[in-house]
Amino acid sequence: MDWVNALAQGALLGGFYALLAAGLSLMFGVMRIVNLAHGLLAVAGAYVGVVVVEDAGLPLWVALVVAPLVLAGFGYLLQRGFLNRAVDLGGLVPVLVTFGVAVILTNLLQEWFTADSQSLRSGSFGTASVQLADGLSIGLLPAVTGLAGVLVVAALQWFLARTRSGRAMRAASDDPEVARLMGINEKHVYALATAIALATVGLAGVFLGMRTQFTPGYGDLVLIFAFEAVIIGGLGSLWGTLLGGLVLGVTQSLGSQIDPAYGFLIGHLVFLAVLAVRPAGLLPKVAVA
Amino acid sequence: MPSTTASTRVRRSLALALTFGLAASAAACGDLGGADTASDSTTIKVGFVTPLTGNLAAFGAPDEWVVDQMQSYFDENPISAGGTDYDVQIIVKDSQSDPTRAAEVAGELINTDGVDVVMAHATPDTTVPVSDQCEANSTPCITDDTPWQPWYYGRGGTDDQGFDWTYHFFWGLEDVASTYENMWDQVDTNKKVAALWPNDADGQAWSAAFPDLVKDGGYTLDDPGLFESGTQDYSAQIAQFKKNGDDILLACVTPPDFAAFWQQAQQQGYTPKVATVARAIEFPAAVDALGDGADGLATEVWWAPQYDTTSTLLGQSSQEFADAYEADTGNQWSMPLGFSEALFEVLAAAVEEAGSNDKQAIVDALSTLSTDTLVGPVDFTSGPVPNVAKTPLAGGQWSPATDGDFTNQLTIVANNDAPQVAVEAQLAALK
Numbered sequence: 001m002d003w004v005n006a007l008a009q010g011a012l013l014g015g016f017y018a019l020l021a022a023g024l025s026l027m028f029g030v031m032r033i034v035n036l037a038h039g040l041l042a043v044a045g046a047y048v049g050v051v052v053v054e055d056a057g058l059p060l061w062v063a064l065v066v067a068p069l070v071l072a073g074f075g076y077l078l079q080r081g082f083l084n085r086a087v088d089l090g091g092l093v094p095v096l097v098t099f100g101v102a103v104i105l106t107n108l109l110q111e112w113f114t115a116d117s118q119s120l121r122s123g124s125f126g127t128a129s130v131q132l133a134d135g136l137s138i139g140l141l142p143a144v145t146g147l148a149g150v151l152v153v154a155a156l157q158w159f160l161a162r163t164r165s166g167r168a169m170r171a172a173s174d175d176p177e178v179a180r181l182m183g184i185n186e187k188h189v190y191a192l193a194t195a196i197a198l199a200t201v202g203l204a205g206v207f208l209g210m211r212t213q214f215t216p217g218y219g220d221l222v223l224i225f226a227f228e229a230v231i232i233g234g235l236g237s238l239w240g241t242l243l244g245g246l247v248l249g250v251t252q253s254l255g256s257q258i259d260p261a262y263g264f265l266i267g268h269l270v271f272l273a274v275l276a277v278r279p280a281g282l283l284p285k286v287a288v289a
Numbered sequence: 290m291p292s293t294t295a296s297t298r299v300r301r302s303l304a305l306a307l308t309f310g311l312a313a314s315a316a317a318c319g320d321l322g323g324a325d326t327a328s329d330s331t332t333i334k335v336g337f338v339t340p341l342t343g344n345l346a347a348f349g350a351p352d353e354w355v356v357d358q359m360q361s362y363f364d365e366n367p368i369s370a371g372g373t374d375y376d377v378q379i380i381v382k383d384s385q386s387d388p389t390r391a392a393e394v395a396g397e398l399i400n401t402d403g404v405d406v407v408m409a410h411a412t413p414d415t416t417v418p419v420s421d422q423c424e425a426n427s428t429p430c431i432t433d434d435t436p437w438q439p440w441y442y443g444r445g446g447t448d449d450q451g452f453d454w455t456y457h458f459f460w461g462l463e464d465v466a467s468t469y470e471n472m473w474d475q476v477d478t479n480k481k482v483a484a485l486w487p488n489d490a491d492g493q494a495w496s497a498a499f500p501d502l503v504k505d506g507g508y509t510l511d512d513p514g515l516f517e518s519g520t521q522d523y524s525a526q527i528a529q530f531k532k533n534g535d536d537i538l539l540a541c542v543t544p545p546d547f548a549a550f551w552q553q554a555q556q557q558g559y560t561p562k563v564a565t566v567a568r569a570i571e572f573p574a575a576v577d578a579l580g581d582g583a584d585g586l587a588t589e590v591w592w593a594p595q596y597d598t599t600s601t602l603l604g605q606s607s608q609e610f611a612d613a614y615e616a617d618t619g620n621q622w623s624m625p626l627g628f629s630e631a632l633f634e635v636l637a638a639a640v641e642e643a644g645s646n647d648k649q650a651i652v653d654a655l656s657t658l659s660t661d662t663l664v665g666p667v668d669f670t671s672g673p674v675p676n677v678a679k680t681p682l683a684g685g686q687w688s689p690a691t692d693g694d695f696t697n698q699l700t701i702v703a704n705n706d707a708p709q710v711a712v713e714a715q716l717a718a719l720k
Contacts, residue, residue, distance in 0.1 A: 002528045005557075009524040016521070107342070115346030116574030117544040123580060127555035135528065139556030211521075213548040213578050217344045221519045249522070256525040260516035261488055263525075 001135035006257040007250060008138060014249025015146025016211070018242040019204045020222060021229035022152050023197035029236030030173045030193040031087060033094045037102035039223030041198055044105060045071050045205020046214050047113055049120045060120060060210070067206045068199035075198030079191035087190070102219065109216035120209035145207045152200050153242040159196070160238075169193050228271045234281025243282055332376045333368065333646045335636060336398030338409040338419045339629075343386025347572045348411035348434060348625045354618055355629040356381055362602055368637050371644030380404060384415050392418035399426045405646045406639075408632045410434035411625065413490060417443055420455040429651045430455040431635050433628045433664075434591075437461045437677045439490060451675025456655045458635065458667045458678040459628075462494060464706050465589050466502035468684045469565045471703040472587050473508065473537055475716040476563050480508050483535035483561065485526060485550060487542055488515035491568065495541045511535050518543055523550045527557045538564040544575040551582050562718045563587065565684075573621040576687050577696045583687050585719040587702065590685040592627030592664045595701050596710045600663050601634050607663055621695045631662040631680075665709050681707035686716055 024038045035041075048070045049063035078101065086094040128140040160166040171179040172186040179186055208214065208222065225248065233244025248267050255266030274281065337356065339349040356379055363377035380402055384391035391409070395418065398404045407430045409419035416432040421444060423430035432440065432455070440457050473482075484499070486492035492515050500510050511533045513526045527550075530538070538561040540547060547569035554560075565587045570576045576583045594611035603610065610630065611622040635658070640646065642654035656676075659668040665681040672678045684703030690696060702716040 002525070005528060006522075006524050009522050009553075013522045110342060110346065114350065114574075115342070115344070116350075116572065117347070117548075117578050118574070119548055119578040119580070121578075121580040126552050126580075127582075129556040129558070131558070135531075137557050139553065141552075142556070211549055211552065212545045213575060214545060215344060215346075218545060225521075252520070253522045253524060256516065256520065256522060260514045260520070260526055263520050263522070264517040 001133065003254070003257060005136045006253045008136060009142065010250035010253025011246060012138070012142040012146035012249070013253060014246035015149035015242075016142070016204075016207065016245070017149070017225050017229045017248050018245030019145065019149035019152055019200065019207065021226040021233075021241045021245055022149070022156060022238065023199075023201040023204075024226045025230045025233070025236060025238055025241040026156060026197040026200070027194060028230070029238070030169050031083070031094075031190055033083060033087065033098065035197075036095060036098040036223065037105065037219075038098075038201065038226055039221065040102045040105050040109075040216075040219030041071060041074075041201045042205040042208055042222045042226075043214050043216065043219045044074075044109065045202035046120065046209030047109055047118070047205075048202065049206040049209050050113070050118050053120055060122060060125075060206075063120065063206050064203060067202035069202075071202030071205075072195040072199040076191045076195040078198075079194035080187065083194065084187050084190055106216050106219065113216065115215050115217075117213040117215055118209070119213045120206060122210040126210055141207075141210060145211070148203065148207065149245065150242065152203065153238050156196070156200070157238050165189070165192060228267065230281075232271055232274045232282060234284040237281065237283050240281050240283030247282070331373070332378055333406070333640060334378045334380065334402065334404040336395070336402060336404035336407045337379055337381045337632075338384050338391055338395055338398070338407065338415060339381065340386040340391075340411050340415055341381075341383040343384075345384075345386040345411050345414065347574070347623070348415075349383075350620070351614060351618075351623060351626040352381065352629050354614060355626065355633075358603070358613075359630070359633045366602075368640045370641045370646075373645070375640065375646055384409075384411075384419075386414065388414045388418045391415045392422045395419040395422035396426070399423070399428050404428070405648060406431065406636060406651060408432065408636065410628055410632065413439045413443055416440050416457065420444060420452070420457070424452055424454050427454055427648065429639075429648055429655065431632055431639070431655070432457045433459050433632060433680075434625055435459055436465075436494075437673070437679065439494060441674055441677055443490075446674060446676070448674060451677075454652055456635075456652075456658075456669060456676050456678075458631075458664075458669075458680055460589075460591065460680055460682040460706070461673065462498045463502060464679070464682040465567065466499060468589050468682050468703050468706055469539065470503050470506045470508065471705045472565055472684045472686075472716050473563055474506070475702065476718045478536035478562050479534065480506075480537075481533060481535040482508050482510050482537045482539050483526075483530040483533070484510045484512040485538065485540040485542060486515060487518040487546060489518055491541050495567075499539070508537070510539070518546055520546065521549060523553045524557065526550070527554050527559045530554075530561075531557070531559050536562045538566070540564070540569065541567040542569050544569045544572075544578070548579060551579065555582065560719070563716065564719060565589075570687060572623050573695065573697060583697055584689060585686065585717060587684060587686045587716060588699075590683040590699065590701065590707075590710075591624045591680070593624070593683065593685065593699060593701065593710065594622055595713070596627070596663070596665070596707075598661070598663050598665060598709055600630060601661055602637055603630075610663060615694070619694075627663045631664045631667070634662040635660060635667055665707070681709050683707035683710050684716075686714075688717075 048067040052063040229244040233240030256263035367374040382394035596607040638660035643650035690698040
């Protein structure tokens with residue numbers, strides 16, 4: 001039963017990883033931008049939650065709405081103000097810009113919120129669980145988080161495949177010049193993509209804040225998990241990111257079951273194995289972008 | 290041939306440039322030394338390395354306030370040594386929680402600022418590189434806020450061969466073990482201890498030392514093995530603790546790791562009777578962030594306002610000192626607060642004893658120094674190894690505050706290694 005429980009917890013954790021990674025995957029898929037500020041932006045989303053819950057005294061669900069909106073607004077401005085120009089310069093410039101954003105934001109967060117550990121207190125919701133069998137309990141918060149991961153990936157996929165804006169995004173990604181001839185303003189489309197990507201990061205950040213404590217420096221760890229999920233699944237493929245998150249979560253959880261020291265190690269090994277054997281990832285990009 | 294001449298010429302001018310460079314830097318060193326002796330007459334320059342930013346910033350948070358207090362104290366009360374009044378100039382450098390950076394700024398303090406003494410605190414990541422730098426540059430160094438074993442053995446000290454320039458005061462693992470055992474004894478349990486520690490310097494030291502330290506008390510450790518800090522899923526450990534029926538939880542983990550573990554333990558139905566946690570719940574902000582889950586958690590207490598001690602410099606009791614901090618900053622007291630202040634008490638005592646600001650005289654004074662401080666007596670003649678003085682360690686339990694401005698309060702429940710503080714209550718079992 002321990003193994004079944006580990007599998008279940010790992011799968012739910014995987015959903016959380018997919019939620020964390022979806023925005024990273026989208027930004028790479030549409031603009032080929034590797035966003036090194038991604039982990040920090042998740043933490044920033046959690047801090048928006050702190051402002052909503054602690055300072056404004058509003059219920060937690062409000063944070064789940066406000067944080068994505070704030071991050072989306074920031075994302076739009078970031079793309080229009082900096083990243084679009086950086087993309088024009090090509091090469092490593094966009095990566096360096098996101099790195100700079102991460103450094104500046106980390107220090108701003110520390111200035112505003114200090115280095116004290118914070119969390120979004122989820123109270124009884126955070127500790128509630130359903131016992132399915134002896135030794136197999138599913139926590140409400142991990143279940144909701146995992147479900148949110150699946151829903152966000154599905155919604156993004158639907159958006160890209162079925163909506164006008166989504167198709168414009170894929171067009172601008174495939175061939176900006178032809179897209180421009182078709183009347184698509186690729187600067188706006190890119191900014192929209194970043195806004196959507198950061199909205200998902202903001203949502204992930206609020207869940208992160210409910211699961212654990214965070215400080216402005218916590219983003220590095222988040223970035224590693226998100227990266228591994230994206231690479232395992234296949235760069236730029238959203239379903240791949242969901243699969244990558246699940247693979248990472250389950251291998252970490254099962255690895256810990258063998259020995260707590262192996263959890264991360266086995267996760268990293270799977271990541272390296274995928275890179276070595278299938279560099280394009282488990283589900284290489286087909287439909288997206 | 291011309292090319293050879295050219296390259297010879299280049300080589301020669303390079304050599305010349307190098308020679309001039311060396312001469313210039315030698316002159317600069319001489320100048321610095323000169324500047325040093327010039328300031329000798331009336332000023333003592335103190336360098337203070339502390340993590341003001343980065344992941345250890347919680348340790349350095351009170352330091353701006355402490356340095357302000359001490360600087361204004363010394364402005365009015367210069368250190369009187371050997372018949373001369375010495376002004377004190379404190380230079381603070383941020384380690385950015387990075388060992389490399391800590392060593393770098395310590396070097397700057399010594400070589401550029403020409404300080405007479407360096408002080409540092411907050412985990413081996415700060416104290417070890419700074420002490421090493423001082424040892425290499427023959428400058429007196431006073432540190433605390435790091436269990437003495439990693440500071441001493443981690444730097445290559447042996448049981449009889451210590452260091453020439455560096456001195457440290459804090460408690461050690463043996464004190465945590467006896468304090469925790471004292472707290473475990475206060476609740477009726479099956480004496481099975483669930484051990485949760487990460488694969489880092491602390492986790493390795495604790496997991497190696499603890500089983501033997503608590504064996505005589507009849508406690509057995511259930512140790513699933515070291516985990517990687519940052520782990521998001523603790524179901525394996527929780528399942529093992531539940532199966533083994535461990536009544537006691539012993540953890541030495543970071544705040545995020547503990548928050549995630551504790552939430553999952555509640556989801557999965559692991560409910561120990563006692564939880565003693567190091568690292569994660571030493572700072573009030575981290576305790577507050579645990580919400581209801583913080584009620585009843587116990588930890589080791591290095592210093593608290595309840596300590597019946599008085600600052601030899603400021604004349605304030607621990608309670609008065611903590612009250613002043615809370616009134617000025619609006620922040621709740623934390624354990625490093627007392628230890629930051631104590632560094633300055635030890636410094637002043639050493640300079641008075643030395644009778645001058647001569648570096649050699651100061652380390653000579655440190656080697657036999659015995660003085661009272663806010664955190665208890667600091668006596669370098671009776672330490673477990675050379676260069677180390679042990680300070681008292683108590684045990685405390687967090688609970689929701691009954692009055693005042695803050696969310697949680699720390700009640701002293703064990704004082705077997707800290708006669709300076711009275712026990713206020715017995716440890717209550719977790720609900």
